[in-house]
Amino acid sequence: MTKLIYERSRPGRRASSLPRYDLPTASVPSELARKSPPRLPEVAEPELVRHFTELASRNFGIDTGFYPLGSCTMKYNPRVNERLALIAGFRDLHPLQDEGGAQGALELMWRLQAILAEVAGLPAVSLQPAAGSQGELTGLMLFRAYFAARGESEQRREIVVPDTAHGTNPASVTMAGFQLVGVKTDPRGNIDVEDLRGKVGPQTAGLMLTNPSTLGLFDENIEEIERIFHGAGALMYYDGANLNAVCGISRPGDMGFDVVHINLHKTFSQPHGGGGPGGGPIAVRDILEPFLPVPAVIRNDDGSFGLDFDRPQSIGKVRAFTGPFGVFVRSYAFLRMWGDRLREMSEVAVLNANYMLARLKETYDLPFDRLCMHEFVVSAQTLKREHGTTALDVAKRLMDYSFHPPTVYFPLIVPEALMIEPTETEAKETLDAFCDALLAIAREAADEPELLKEAPHDRPVKRLDEVRAAKHPVVKYAFDEHPSADVGPSAVAAEAPKGV
Numbered sequence: 001m002t003k004l005i006y007e008r009s010r011p012g013r014r015a016s017s018l019p020r021y022d023l024p025t026a027s028v029p030s031e032l033a034r035k036s037p038p039r040l041p042e043v044a045e046p047e048l049v050r051h052f053t054e055l056a057s058r059n060f061g062i063d064t065g066f067y068p069l070g071s072c073t074m075k076y077n078p079r080v081n082e083r084l085a086l087i088a089g090f091r092d093l094h095p096l097q098d099e100g101g102a103q104g105a106l107e108l109m110w111r112l113q114a115i116l117a118e119v120a121g122l123p124a125v126s127l128q129p130a131a132g133s134q135g136e137l138t139g140l141m142l143f144r145a146y147f148a149a150r151g152e153s154e155q156r157r158e159i160v161v162p163d164t165a166h167g168t169n170p171a172s173v174t175m176a177g178f179q180l181v182g183v184k185t186d187p188r189g190n191i192d193v194e195d196l197r198g199k200v201g202p203q204t205a206g207l208m209l210t211n212p213s214t215l216g217l218f219d220e221n222i223e224e225i226e227r228i229f230h231g232a233g234a235l236m237y238y239d240g241a242n243l244n245a246v247c248g249i250s251r252p253g254d255m256g257f258d259v260v261h262i263n264l265h266k267t268f269s270q271p272h273g274g275g276g277p278g279g280g281p282i283a284v285r286d287i288l289e290p291f292l293p294v295p296a297v298i299r300n301d302d303g304s305f306g307l308d309f310d311r312p313q314s315i316g317k318v319r320a321f322t323g324p325f326g327v328f329v330r331s332y333a334f335l336r337m338w339g340d341r342l343r344e345m346s347e348v349a350v351l352n353a354n355y356m357l358a359r360l361k362e363t364y365d366l367p368f369d370r371l372c373m374h375e376f377v378v379s380a381q382t383l384k385r386e387h388g389t390t391a392l393d394v395a396k397r398l399m400d401y402s403f404h405p406p407t408v409y410f411p412l413i414v415p416e417a418l419m420i421e422p423t424e425t426e427a428k429e430t431l432d433a434f435c436d437a438l439l440a441i442a443r444e445a446a447d448e449p450e451l452l453k454e455a456p457h458d459r460p461v462k463r464l465d466e467v468r469a470a471k472h473p474v475v476k477y478a479f480d481e482h483p484s485a486d487v488g489p490s491a492v493a494a495e496a497p498k499g500v
């Protein structure tokens, strides 16, 4: 087992030996000064590099393998994006640089806004939100501002969210101060329109919908849904996490939506996962533009670019400065690379998903037997009933076949769900190898179910107790419990918090 970096520590070892500096020691106010030096691991440089390289080599990542995490759109990120994000003028730009000295960056943002407006089919864009979930919250804050300006904020309190929604949707509804109204899914995987009709009225502020949904299905009644909400004077929010399915093919604005967030880190490529970095710009219909966050990135009459703070009805800022700029550079590069072929990106993503679905649907249960969009949901329900093999067992065993598992147990309405999203960046051989692995696992479930219960077998970390990990997280190294260490600790254990 790999030792912790603290366990490799030996007093006095250093990663490099630089000449002693001869500058006077700065005087630190006593209330800010440390009482004792920080307890850092002391190791030589080769040990340090080997330690972290070894740890990194244990990780799954899109650069090392297929990562079919449904809804997360883990596509390969072209290296050219990184090269461009590292251009000194972009990389070293200070966020407080005056507008005259930041014309290139402002132009890039303005152009990105224009492309996103075109893709969304909605005229005005704010790049500020830093993630899809923050885009959701911002969009709902615009709903509030809009109804407040119309004197309807007391009346319109409810947001309708389908039972297939991502967890951030109901969370955003609550954070924005609205009340959540759930709506069911019908037997074809669409919103149940009859259920919906009884839930929309003068009290409704709007709908939040992911289309295609988290089942990977395009809602067949989207025009009727639009009539129901707009007919009741309510607004429509499009969760754009699944935009990878429809770019250049259909647009949220044309479907009738008033706001959409776009997960730049999914659809338009960014290395993401583990909490960042991300970008969740929103595009909105003209009636909502006055309420967008400030500053707006604009082009002035003389052709220069600037920041406009003069928006009296704005909801204010939702993030520092103008948003996550490095993310903008990568997405802009990615979008320009596809150019007017962007539609192909989505077409290939949808084709890849349907190819895999066709290979798997005889072996795994298919809850809604339709053509899918860029992702699909199958279920391990029969494997569970017949052999005791769960979706979790299948996912864990996939790691032995060197694949990152798909999303599991989501959406919540599908028992033993496996949600698979290949994206457009994978070769047919990779798709086949992944399907072969899933088919082989189904055979193993019949022949050797115990093998799957213990999986993974060939990874550095075996099956973890995920409930314990969630309920008793050990987030701090316990120095003082390990007196054997010369400098700090020699073992890993830390006491779990009590009573969680």
Ligand SMILES: Cc1ncc(COP(=O)(O)O)c(C=O)c1O
Binding pocket: 071, 072, 131, 132, 133, 134, 166, 168, 169, 210, 214, 239, 241, 242, 263, 278, 280
């Ligand atoms: C359907 C859906 N909506 C919203 C989100 C939230 O996006 P973000 O992770 O950028 O906050 C996700 C993220 O996984 C998602 O899959």
